[in-house]
Amino acid sequence: MFMSSSQWFLSQGRTRLWVAVAGTALAAALVACGGGGTDAPSGSTPPAAATGSYTSGAISGFGSIIVNGVRFDDSGAQVFDDDGNRRGSDDLKLGAHVEIEASRIDRAGGSGTATVIRYGSEIVGPVAAVNSAASTFTLLGQTVETTSTTVFDDSLAGGLSAMTTGLVVEIHAQWDAARSVYVASRIEDKPNATSYKLRGTVANLDTTARTFSMGGAVLNYGSATTVPTTLANGAWVRVNLQTTPSNGQWMVTNFGNESRSRGDHSEAEVKGIITAWTSATQFSVDGLAVDATNATFREGTAGVVLGARVEVEGAMVNGVLVATKVHLEDSSSHGRGEDYELHGTVSALDTSAKTFSLRGLTVSYGSATWKDGSEAQLANGSRVEVKGDLSSDGATLTASRIDFE
Missing domain, CATH: 2.40.50.320 (Copper binding periplasmic protein CusF)
Known part of the structure; x- marks a missing residue:
């Protein structure tokens, strides 16, 4: 959910899928159902100019930076946030979701050299309610689920019990469209936030009233500085909000750049949740279009459905992940001592x-x-x-x- 080295992103991911190349029909179908790729690829193999690797997932370790089991040397990497601002490697936190452009990955050694790292969260806002029994809480009309692998910043000692009504927090998460919840990978407090943030799918768009809904929130974009021409029901958008609602509506100050454009890469590896689905071979992972027509499926295709956690490897071509292998990630693999x-x-x-x-x-x-x-x-x-x-x-x-x- 990010973009090429001169662009910016949106990310989620705890799955691997191995990908190859997608056609115009795939990109169009996934955009229609909210999954979004942009340009359709023109062939089934990466162009000769494609080099390096693309990786998307949550940070699971440091000593360099570890994502999807690969250790990336980040000493020479440029780090950006989702607004395109330059950041330092110290801003990268355990559990945060990132996109990495890097050298080709040494599979035997499980290592690579990062050139560009982008990170960004899904939600910034005040906690409205906490359901400890369900391990969930709500904010800005959205439900957030915590799991055994959710990292709480050390400022939130006690984890979910530290979440109190009105506390402003920042959420790194994946969107589970099948259950309409955000599955958090990292949560940290944001006491000095001057604006709120929300990423999600547009629904109930009213271009006359200039409102739309996202989960349980009604957003008013009448005063937004710019409005994307692609705004439509089913579109995935990022919005910055005023910190005080008006007449039950959250006021949009501006839309973030959520283009799905990515450069071509001869290697790509993504962990995430299937957020849009046409078939077992045409779907989207965290907003990234996937063509698995020629992929092998280790566990078969029956489990490749909306909301499934997958791990994918392949190639990035014209913004589409062309899969060669698709693996269903078993949630029971977490919590075994070395996550x-x-x-x-x-x-x-x-x-x-x-x-x-x-x-x-x-x-x-x-x-x-x-x-x-x-x-x-x-x-x-x-x-x-x-x-x-x-x-x-x-x-x-x-x-x-x-x-x-």
């Missing part, structure tokens, strides 16, 4: 509580196994690799294994 990986220098070591800080995250090591060293050797300044799961509140990484580096 996240961090590399860095130990600080704030507390041997009584058996915790330390690593790249801004609290690590609990009481149940960890050790490699190339022991717990007795752990000290502030130690260089370590930590693999583990999030605690129940999403604010602490519970280490399953710690390697000294």
Whole structure:
């Protein structure tokens, strides 16, 4: 849901699909059902000029940046937010969704060199209600679901229990169109927000009243500085909002650039949710059009449906992911001890509580196994690799294994 190196994006993703090339009918069909590609590809193989790789997914580790199991060297990468502003690598957070343009990926070593990284969230707004039993909360008329892999910023100690009515938060998430919920991968507080933000699908467009709905919110764009010519029911848009509603409507100040245009890449790998579906071979993942006509399906095609989590690899051609392999991601693979990986220098070591800080995250090591060293050797300044799961509140990484580096 992002764009090529000079453009910007929208992203979601916890799935892999391996892709090849799509035709005009695919792009048109997916746009019609809200899935969106832009230009249709002209062939079934990447053009000779296509180079490098394209990857979209949530950040699952640092020591460089780890996305979809690949470690990208980000030391020379340009980092941008979804407004096109230059940022630094310190702005990249665990659980945030990113798009990466990089060198060809070394599959044997699971590594690549990033040239451009883009990141952006789906929602910024005030919490309206919390349903602890369902692990959900609402804001700006949208329902957000938290899971065992949702990362809560350390400013939200206690995770969902820290979510109180009126608290302004920023949500990195994937849109599950089958259930009409946002599945959060990262949540952080945003106390100084001067505007709110919402990404979603347009419905009930009224061009006379200049309003439309998005989930349970009514948005008024009468005072928006610019209005995209593509605004229509079913379109995926990003809007910035005033922080105070008027007569029950949220006032749009401007529309973000949500073009789906991407450069050609000989390799592409995406994890995400199927957000639009025509058939098992023509669908969209997090707004990215996919042609899986010539793909192999490890688990068959029956599970390739709206709302399914998939992992895809292939090539990017004229903004379409042309799949060669499609894999249905099993949610049971999460929570088995090594969902996240961090590399860095130990600080704030507390041997009584058996915790330390690593790249801004609290690590609990009481149940960890050790490699190339022991717990007795752990000290502030130690260089370590930590693999583990999030605690129940999403604010602490519970280490399953710690390697000294």
